[in-house]
Structure formats: structure tokens, C-alpha cells
Amino acid sequence: MADTAAKRETDTVGTDELTQKVKRARVDDENGDDGVEKDPESENILSEFKTSAVLSDSAREKTIFIHGKLGDQEAVVILEKTPIREDTLAELFTGSKLKLEMKNDIYSTYQLLAPAKFNEIKTTVVCPATEKHVKKYQRQESSLVEETGEDYKSITLPYIQKQSFSVQWVHNILDKKAETERIVFEDPDPDVGFLLLPDFKWDQKQVDDLYLIAIVNQRDIKSLRDLTSEHLPLLQNIFQKGKEAILQRYSLAASKLRVYLHYQPSYYHLHVHFTKLGYQAPGCGVERAHLLADVIQNLQSDPEYYKTRTLYFPLRAEDGLLGQFKEAGRL
Amino acid sequence: MADTAAKRETDTVGTDELTQKVKRARVDDENGDDGVEKDPESENILSEFKTSAVLSDSAREKTIFIHGKLGDQEAVVILEKTPIREDTLAELFTGSKLKLEMKNDIYSTYQLLAPAKFNEIKTTVVCPATEKHVKKYQRQESSLVEETGEDYKSITLPYIQKQSFSVQWVHNILDKKAETERIVFEDPDPDVGFLLLPDFKWDQKQVDDLYLIAIVNQRDIKSLRDLTSEHLPLLQNIFQKGKEAILQRYSLAASKLRVYLHYQPSYYHLHVHFTKLGYQAPGCGVERAHLLADVIQNLQSDPEYYKTRTLYFPLRAEDGLLGQFKEAGRL
Numbered sequence: 001m002a003d004t005a006a007k008r009e010t011d012t013v014g015t016d017e018l019t020q021k022v023k024r025a026r027v028d029d030e031n032g033d034d035g036v037e038k039d040p041e042s043e044n045i046l047s048e049f050k051t052s053a054v055l056s057d058s059a060r061e062k063t064i065f066i067h068g069k070l071g072d073q074e075a076v077v078i079l080e081k082t083p084i085r086e087d088t089l090a091e092l093f094t095g096s097k098l099k100l101e102m103k104n105d106i107y108s109t110y111q112l113l114a115p116a117k118f119n120e121i122k123t124t125v126v127c128p129a130t131e132k133h134v135k136k137y138q139r140q141e142s143s144l145v146e147e148t149g150e151d152y153k154s155i156t157l158p159y160i161q162k163q164s165f166s167v168q169w170v171h172n173i174l175d176k177k178a179e180t181e182r183i184v185f186e187d188p189d190p191d192v193g194f195l196l197l198p199d200f201k202w203d204q205k206q207v208d209d210l211y212l213i214a215i216v217n218q219r220d221i222k223s224l225r226d227l228t229s230e231h232l233p234l235l236q237n238i239f240q241k242g243k244e245a246i247l248q249r250y251s252l253a254a255s256k257l258r259v260y261l262h263y264q265p266s267y268y269h270l271h272v273h274f275t276k277l278g279y280q281a282p283g284c285g286v287e288r289a290h291l292l293a294d295v296i297q298n299l300q301s302d303p304e305y306y307k308t309r310t311l312y313f314p315l316r317a318e319d320g321l322l323g324q325f326k327e328a329g330r331l
Numbered sequence: 332m333a334d335t336a337a338k339r340e341t342d343t344v345g346t347d348e349l350t351q352k353v354k355r356a357r358v359d360d361e362n363g364d365d366g367v368e369k370d371p372e373s374e375n376i377l378s379e380f381k382t383s384a385v386l387s388d389s390a391r392e393k394t395i396f397i398h399g400k401l402g403d404q405e406a407v408v409i410l411e412k413t414p415i416r417e418d419t420l421a422e423l424f425t426g427s428k429l430k431l432e433m434k435n436d437i438y439s440t441y442q443l444l445a446p447a448k449f450n451e452i453k454t455t456v457v458c459p460a461t462e463k464h465v466k467k468y469q470r471q472e473s474s475l476v477e478e479t480g481e482d483y484k485s486i487t488l489p490y491i492q493k494q495s496f497s498v499q500w501v502h503n504i505l506d507k508k509a510e511t512e513r514i515v516f517e518d519p520d521p522d523v524g525f526l527l528l529p530d531f532k533w534d535q536k537q538v539d540d541l542y543l544i545a546i547v548n549q550r551d552i553k554s555l556r557d558l559t560s561e562h563l564p565l566l567q568n569i570f571q572k573g574k575e576a577i578l579q580r581y582s583l584a585a586s587k588l589r590v591y592l593h594y595q596p597s598y599y600h601l602h603v604h605f606t607k608l609g610y611q612a613p614g615c616g617v618e619r620a621h622l623l624a625d626v627i628q629n630l631q632s633d634p635e636y637y638k639t640r641t642l643y644f645p646l647r648a649e650d651g652l653l654g655q656f657k658e659a660g661r662l
Binding site: 044046058277294 | 374390394437452453615662
């Protein structure tokens with residue numbers, strides 16, 4: 001379940017997700033013979049790694065995702081440089097070599113060669129890797145889709161129903177069968193109530209990248225498209241109590257929050273995203289996010305706003321729904 | 332002007348800007364005694380750097396901006412880890428030490444200790460640094476402001492008028508007194524026409540981070556707030572011809588574009604942003620961007636939509652307009 005949430009909520013694939021998955025798996029897996037290696041030192045298995053392709057990389061984030069072979073097995077290797085930590089600065093400044101590149105007036109640039117121990121690269125290996133792993137880490141182009149109210153009824157809704165994406169994990173949370181210890185706030189009202197809990201992408205160690213999700217108690221609201229003015233009490237309740245709960249728990253004022261819905265959402269049970277303003281959370285772009293305040297306002301002036309409007313959203317090249325829009329000649 | 336545009340359009344300060352500035356300065360400065368040091372090896376001047384504060388950092392981008400002292404002078408030091416380069420992978424895999432952290436089923440994670448030469452950190456020093464430099468690199472908290480139609484008239488509009496922000500550089504472009512060689516497309520019509528040109532943030536070397544701006548010929552439309560249904564022909568013309576021009580010039584299809592306006596804008600002469608979908612352009616977040624397609628649709632169903640709506644936008648702590656909202660008791 002957790003898996004689904006983490007994966008489906010992620011626009012760009014990072015190593016954090018995998019680390020979380022592995023951590024979780026390790027906790028779950030408490031029997032003796034679980035293949036968990038305890039010896040921290042090991043031979044360099046990567047010395048035999050043969051690269052076949054770079055799946056994606058980011059110069060900005062200093063990450064690279066590589067597909068290749070370890071012996072005769074397919075493998076994916078993910079490398080990510082580690083952040084520069086404040087508590088290492090003193091040693092970094094005294095223990096490094098500095099090579100001047102350019103000096104002009106008050107500006108100068110250098111190459112700094114840090115001591116070996118600061119040269120750590122976080123490495124994740126998936127082996128044997130399936131085709132699914134390879135695809136998951138491959139950079140995928142998105143296309144913007146234009147969905148009229150009619151398109152929703154004739155293309156999107158039938159596709160969602162046919163796929164019958166499982167939201168069992170959401171029901172488990174609402175039924176208190178899972179993740180009860182993670183709940184930050186609860187309003188048990190069956191109509192306007194919801195559960196607020198941290199998103200899996202957030203490690204809760206600092207508010208800089210605060211990310212919580214409000215999951216509504218009502219089970220029959222799939223997405224923004226289902227909302228009408230009759231849902232205004234629900235939306236206003238989430239907006240108000242969600243902000244209050246975050247102020248209470250994390251001392252973060254409402255004016256520091258970005259509160260929004262996704263369309264398309266990652267899973268078809270209505271939920272609202274609360275993220276820290278200034279944190280570029282994946283999926284906070286105007287092409288996918290809808291401010292809850294705008295949604296409320298639009299429904300107030302037109303009860304059928306989200307039934308009738310043309311909505312725009314990006315879909316990845318491999319998304320089945322994109323295929324449906326292409327087939328219908330809508331792209 | 333270039334500077335103003337580039338600066339005002341930039342939400343986050345990066346080292347690139349500084350590097351560019353330095354490069355430009357170096358080219359300009361061709362006389363002998365220009366203080367440019369030629370010897371590439373130098374003593375480690377940073378060994379004497381005393382940190383007074385971390386101005387900002389990014390775990391995601393592996394950067395840190397530090398304020399401190401070099402001797403008795405104020406200085407700002409910027410460190411940024413270098414990207415992982417594809418052409419170094421073979422050596423990285425064979426020449427590194429690998430320390431196992433965790434192994435579970437097909438997943439394992441390691442700390443990889445790379446050879447010293449891969450341990451380069453791009454370093455920029457500003458010394459002596461002024462207070463302006465320090466402020467520039469300091470992380471600035473933003474607050475989300477709620478602006479009703481009434482607030483616009485009583486707070487924002489008077490503030491804009493009083494500040495009389497200069498858009499002379501925009502007029503220079505429209506009058507062909509500047510940047511004529513940068514024009515990508517032109518529609519000279521005085522009512523619905525516009526000029527399309529690359530944004531300063533885009534180096535035009537790859538379409539991955541494509542960024543163009545359409546500047547309207549009409550000189551009396553300040554922002555989204557001024558738009559009514561009478562501007563629909565203008566907006567539709569920009570949307571249509573802008574997309575066509577980008578397809579023509581850069582072979583990029585309309586479905587790969589994110590087309591939007593900012594509110595608040597950086598300058599009060601109506602302009603539209605065209606960026607590549609998938610490129611996390613600064614300012615493309617839902618809290619500031621408004622899809623042009625949505626704007627058109629909203630004006631079609633309510634000619635006064637943007638006159639009457641409450642609009643939400645972030646303002647930095649130091650923004651004068653934020654002060655006005657606080658003074659009016661609206662925050």
C-alpha cells in the first residue's frame with residue numbers, strides 16, 4: 001500500500017522513494033533468513049558493472065540512473081551525490097585543495113578538491129532488475145492533454161472504471177487497519193471529515209519540505225471532476241481544519257502553505273495536498289495543481305464548474321490514458 | 332535592461348547568474364592591469380575563512396551559500412557539487428570503494444567513496460561582499476497573499492502606480508530600439524499583435540529548458556487584473572500564433588508547452604510565458620502561474636472574472652507590496 005502511495009505520488013523518480021521502500025521492507029521482514037546482509041564492508045561489486053545506457057540524469061540534482069549488467073544479470077544503478085553539510089564546513093575549508101579558475105575584481109571562482117571522506121556518493125543497486133524497473137527510471141516525455149467535460153465522460157471515466165485502480169490502501173487507512181500511528185489530525189465526520197497524515201516523500205525532519213495529505217472520509221468522490229457546490233462544506237472544512245492542525249503540530253502559519261488538488265490525481269479517492277510554500281514539491285506546477293481556494297471560489301460562483309470545464313493536464317508517454325486520448329483523435 | 336529582466340524573472344538565486352556576470356565582466360575588461368590572476372595554482376585562501384552564517388542551502392541541488400570573513404573582510408562563499416558525468420562512470424565504478432549499507436531482496440544501498448579527483452566542488456567567492464550580496468543570497472521566506480478585487484483597487488493598484496516601475500526597456504523592444512536581433516516572431520497588429528522572444532534565462536542551446544516571452548503591443552494592460560472579455564481576441568491570437576512560431580522555429584509541438592501568465596507579474600506590461608512542459612521553470616508553480624487556456628475559458632464564461640475574483644500569490648518578506656497588505660491588516 002505504502003508503496004502505491006509513494007510511487008503514484010511521485011512525478012520524478014528519486015532515490016529517496018527506493019530507500020523508503022527498502023527501509024519499510026526491512027522493518028516488515030522480521031524473520032531470520034531474509035537475505036539481509038549485516039557485514040558493512042564488502043567487495044566492490046560495481047567494478048564489474050557494464051553500463052548499457054544512462055536512463056536519466058540531472059545536472060541540477062547531481063543524480064544519474066544507469067542501466068547495465070552485473071555479471072549476467074540486468075541491473076539498475078542509481079548514484080546521487082550527498083548534500084553539503086553545514087557541520088563539515090570547517091574541515092572542508094581547512095582540509096581541501098583550492099585551484100583558482102578565475103579572478104576578477106571582487107569575484108573569484110575555484111575548483112575545490114575536498115578530502116576523500118567528503119566524496120561520498122549514495123548508491124542504490126537493483127539487481128536483478130526487470131523491464132519495469134528500467135522503464136520506471138527512464139526519462140519520460142509528457143504531453144499536455146485537453147479534456148472537455150464530454151471527453152471526461154467518454155474517455156477518462158470509462159478508462160478509470162475499466163482499470164479499477166485499487167484504493168484498498170486508502171480504505172485501510174480510513175478503517176485504521178494501517179498507518180494509525182502516522183495520523184496527524186482526524187475529523188471523524190462521515191460527510192465533511194478527513195484524515196491528515198504526512199506524505200511518504202516527507203521525512204518529517206524539517207518543515208522546509210513539509211508535505212501532508214488530507215484523505216476524505218467519503219469514499220465515492222474520485223477527483224476534482226466529481227466536485228459540485230454540495231461539496232463546499234467538505235472542502236471548506238479540510239481547508240480550515242487542515243491549516244489549523246498544521247499550525248498546531250508544526251508551528252507553520254497558513255500563509256506559508258500551498259494547498260491544492262491534483263488533476264489527474266495519482267489515485268481516485270479525493271485527497272488534498274498541503275505543502276510548504278517555497279518548496280518545489282513534485283506536482284505543484286500549474287499544469288497539474290489546482291489551489292483549493294480557487295476550487296472553492298469556482299464552485300461558489302458555478303456549482304457545475306468542474307463538470308463542464310475543459311481541464312488541462314500532462315500525461316507521460318507510457319500512460320494508458322494518453323493512448324485512449326490518441327485513439328479518440330483528441331491529441 | 333537585460334539585467335533587470337533576468338533578475339526580476341528569477342525566483343531563486345543560482346550560481347549560474349554570478350558565473351555569467353563574471354564571464355561578462357572578464358570579456359569587457361581587456362586592459363592589462365585588471366586584477367585577473369593567471370596562475371591556476373594558489374594557496375588555500377579558504378583555510379582562513381570564518382563562517383558566520385549559512386545564508387541558504389539545498390539538499391536537492393547540493394549547494395550551500397555561506398556568509399563569513401576572510402581576514403577582516405566580509406565574504407560570501409558559494410559551494411556546489413559537480414554533476415555526475417557519464418564519461419567518468421567506468422572509472423568511478425572500478426576505482427571506488429563501496430560500503431554496503433543495506434541489502435534486502437533485489438535492492439541494496441551503498442556508500443560509494445569515489446577517487447579524490449571526482450571530488451570537485453565548484454566554489455565561488457565574493458570578497459569583499461556588501462550587505463546587498465548577503466541579502467541576495469539569503470533565503471527569503473514568502474507569504475501567500477489573498478487579494479480580493481477590492482484589495483486590488485485599494486492596496487495593489489495604488490502601490491503599483493506610486494512605485495511607477497519602469498517598463499522603458501519593454502517599450503524599447505516594441506519600438507525596435509533594442510534586442511531586434513532576438514525577436515523570434517512578430518505580429519505588428521496594434522490591438523492583437525505581440526513580439527515573441529527568448530527569455531534571458533534560456534541560453535537557446537537545447538529545447539529542454541525552452542523559455543520564451545510574448546510581449547503585447549498594447550501598452551495599457553498591466554496584468555491579469557486588467558483583462559476582460561474584450562481582450563479575448565488578443566489572448567487567443569498570442570496562444571495560437573505563439574505555439575505556431577515555436578513549432579516552426581524549434582520543432583516543439585504545442586502539446587509540449589506550458590503557456591501561462593504570472594500574477595503578480597515581474598513587470599506591469601502584459602506578457603505571456605511559454606516554457607517546455609517538464610522543465611521546472613522558476614515561477615511555474617500553481618501559486619503564481621495561470622494557464623492562458625484557463626484565463627481564456629474563464630473570461631469566456633465571465634467577462635469580469637479577473638476583476639472580481641480573489642487571487643492568491645506569494646510575496647517575499649522584503650517586498651514592499653507585502654508591507655502594504657500588512658499595513659491594511661490583510662495578513
